[in-house]
Amino acid sequence: MKTRIISGCIMVPLLIFVYLGGYWLMAFAFLIGVMGVYEFFKGFHAMDVKPCYPIAVCSAVMLYCVNIFSGAEKWYMSGFS
Numbered sequence: 001m002k003t004r005i006i007s008g009c010i011m012v013p014l015l016i017f018v019y020l021g022g023y024w025l026m027a028f029a030f031l032i033g034v035m036g037v038y039e040f041f042k043g044f045h046a047m048d049v050k051p052c053y054p055i056a057v058c059s060a061v062m063l064y065c066v067n068i069f070s071g072a073e074k075w076y077m078s079g080f081s
Contacts, residue, residue: 021067030064 017028037056044051 026064027068030060033060 014028017025034057037060038053039052041056042055
């Protein structure tokens with residue numbers, strides 16, 4: 001029960017970003033995405049696999065730049081062609 005109360009207290013301030021929307025929500029989603037990639041890569045390091053973290057962060061930056069500057073969905077997969 002204590003874990004649910006603590007996670008609820010953490011989530012209430014995060015709802016502010018959902019309410020504000022726009023670039024605030026996008027910046028918050030970017031931050032959570034980069035933190036998630038970092039944790040994911042830490043798991044690979046524990047298995048003695050060495051992924052390249054800067055490439056993952058650059059890919060995330062490119063994805064959000066495409067979203068901000070072009071807004072065209074056709075450019076989302078441009079890094080994979």
